[in-house]
Amino acid sequence: MRTLIYLFIGILFGITMFKSEAASWFRIYEMFKFESFHMYGIIGSALAIGIIVVQFIQRFKIKSFYGEEIKFYPKEKSFSRYIFGGIIFGLGWALAGACPGPMFTLVGVGFLPITIVIISSIIGTFIYGLLKNKLPH
Amino acid sequence: MNWIFEPWPWYIAGPIIAFIMFLLLMVGKSFGMSANLRTICTICGAGNKANFFKFDWKSQKWNLVVVIGAVIGGYIGSHYLTTEMAVAINPDTIKDLNVLGFMSAGKSYLPDELFDNSSLFKVKSILILSIGGFLVGFGARYAGGCTSGHAISGLSDLQLPSLIAVIGFFIGGLIMIHFLFPLIF
Numbered sequence: 001m002r003t004l005i006y007l008f009i010g011i012l013f014g015i016t017m018f019k020s021e022a023a024s025w026f027r028i029y030e031m032f033k034f035e036s037f038h039m040y041g042i043i044g045s046a047l048a049i050g051i052i053v054v055q056f057i058q059r060f061k062i063k064s065f066y067g068e069e070i071k072f073y074p075k076e077k078s079f080s081r082y083i084f085g086g087i088i089f090g091l092g093w094a095l096a097g098a099c100p101g102p103m104f105t106l107v108g109v110g111f112l113p114i115t116i117v118i119i120s121s122i123i124g125t126f127i128y129g130l131l132k133n134k135l136p137h
Numbered sequence: 138m139n140w141i142f143e144p145w146p147w148y149i150a151g152p153i154i155a156f157i158m159f160l161l162l163m164v165g166k167s168f169g170m171s172a173n174l175r176t177i178c179t180i181c182g183a184g185n186k187a188n189f190f191k192f193d194w195k196s197q198k199w200n201l202v203v204v205i206g207a208v209i210g211g212y213i214g215s216h217y218l219t220t221e222m223a224v225a226i227n228p229d230t231i232k233d234l235n236v237l238g239f240m241s242a243g244k245s246y247l248p249d250e251l252f253d254n255s256s257l258f259k260v261k262s263i264l265i266l267s268i269g270g271f272l273v274g275f276g277a278r279y280a281g282g283c284t285s286g287h288a289i290s291g292l293s294d295l296q297l298p299s300l301i302a303v304i305g306f307f308i309g310g311l312i313m314i315h316f317l318f319p320l321i322f
Contacts, residue, residue: 005164006199010206011213013157018214019141020150024224025247029234032307032314035227041147042154043288049155050293057162064165073167075281075291075298082298085280086287086305092272093306094313095265095321097247099284100277101170103270104204108211111247113256116263117270122181124274125174129189135279 014105023105025097032094081137092124142220158289166199169286171277173197173204215246222246237322265321280305 017023022042031039056062057070064070093099096117098106103121106114128135158168175190176197183190215222223244234242241249256262277283280302282291288306291299 002164002199003202005160006166006202007206007209009157009160010203010208011210012153012206013203014207014210014212015214015218016145016150016153016157016210017207018211019145019218020147021144021224021246022150023211025251026224026226026230026234026242028310029314030226030230032310033227033230033233035230038147042151043284045148045151046154046158046289047151047292049152050158050289051295053155053159053162054293054295065163066165068165070162070165072294075296078298079301082280082301083305083308085276085278086302087276087309087312088272088305089276089280089283089302090306090309090311091313091317092269092274092276092309093284094310095317096269096273097251098269099170099273100174101207101283101285103273104170104207105211105214106247106252108208108213109215109246110212111252112254113252113262113266116257116266117273120267120270121274121277122174122177124271124276125171125278126178126183126186126190126274127271128275128278129175129178129183129187132187132189 013101014108017102017105018109023098023102023109028094028097078137081135084136092121141218144225154289155293158293161203167286168290169200169282170204170207171274171283171286173200174274175278176201237318239322276309 020042021027022039027039030036058072062070098114098117100121103114103117161168176194179190179192179194224246226243231243239248239250251262251265280287282299282302284306287299287302292303
């Protein structure tokens with residue numbers, strides 16, 4: 001049953017990424033050119049509602065559907081890992097035109113070359129794991 | 138119901154994404170897609186090479202199911218809910234892209250120059266897609282999250298680290314498009 005819920009959430013996510021064109025390389029390029037409000041509208045409105053939702057859950061101690069406490073894990077304090085990691089991610093996001101959610105959606109659409117992006121992103125993750133202790137965090 | 142076949146506007150998509158984050162919180166999980174890349178490394182045996190990959194990947198199975206859903210969603214969205222694949226980006230953007238050699242701008246969903254099946258046999262396309270993917274995977278893990286984990290989940294929780302990461306995403310993206318694209322394309 002829970003698996004079906006996750007599957008449903010994923011399908012809704014995939015359809016939304018495709019239909020909103022957030023999975024389109026062109027939309028990412030246009031966003032970084034500041035030539036359309038579209039992507040900013042998507043992220044901005046998701047964020048505005050997201051902040052209200054999270055505040056609501058925290059303020060009123062809303063329990064999950066299964067009656068458990070909803071936990072938020074504060075991210076570890078640091079500057080370098082977020083800025084360096086962020087910049088590296090941004091370079092790749094703009095070049096490949098896909099982030100780790102939409103790249104899978106594009107497989108479903110039938111774009112075979114996106115599998116190159118997926119495989120190399122897995123390799124990138126692996127290399128990060130190998131170098132983790134040598135990088136400034 | 139015709140609107141459903143049109144591209145969805147931001148004010149539909151944004152709230153749905155917030156709803157997805159809400160649903161995941163309500164089932165005791167959190168929204169973050171790049172974590173799956175680490176899980177896949179672990180499944181492939183990366184735990185033997187680095188401690189970073191030593192964890193019980195079964196605890197992340199739920200997120201892999203979300204990924205499978207995202208693939209199915211892409212299929213449903215494109216095969217059943219779409220009549221016109223072309224993405225109507227800003228005409229000025231189309232002109233820019235034409236200058237860079239992307240003649241498919243405004244005519245397709247992804248640039249044919251990179252994502253047409255023939256790209257699988259073009260060295261330049263393969264290189265660009267591989268480097269792009271590598272940076273996405275490496276950077277997402279280094280930063281501890283991607284667009285979903287930081288820009289949506291983290292910022293919704295007003296996390297300062299996520300704000301730094303998102304600023305980084307934009308610095309990287311702007312450098313790539315404004316300074317590196319003219320050199321690459």
